[in-house]
Amino acid sequence: MNSTFNVSKSQCMVCNNEVLKQLGKLQGVFGAEIDRIDGKISVNHTDEIDRKTISEKLDELGWKEIEFK
Numbered sequence: 001m002n003s004t005f006n007v008s009k010s011q012c013m014v015c016n017n018e019v020l021k022q023l024g025k026l027q028g029v030f031g032a033e034i035d036r037i038d039g040k041i042s043v044n045h046t047d048e049i050d051r052k053t054i055s056e057k058l059d060e061l062g063w064k065e066i067e068f069k
Helices: 013-023 049-059
Strands: 001-007 029-035 039-047
Touching: 001 049, 013 029, 013 039, 013 049, 039 049
Parallel strands: none
Antiparallel strands: 001 039, 029 039
16 A cells, blocks of 8 residues: 655655655555655555554644645
8 A cells, every 4th residue: 555645845865865754654654755745755654554544643743744735
């Protein structure tokens, strides 16, 4: 499965690497990448973890998901 999250854009490579590291620790996540230009984080995961749990982890790390209306 792949879930994409719209987040605020970041220029901090250390911050980006820490987010990827923390996401990788979640059971069921096997890959993630950050698109700093478009402000998106794509997470590859199994059905062991749901989108909501990943979004909550991102929020905990200071990356609030932006919802477009």
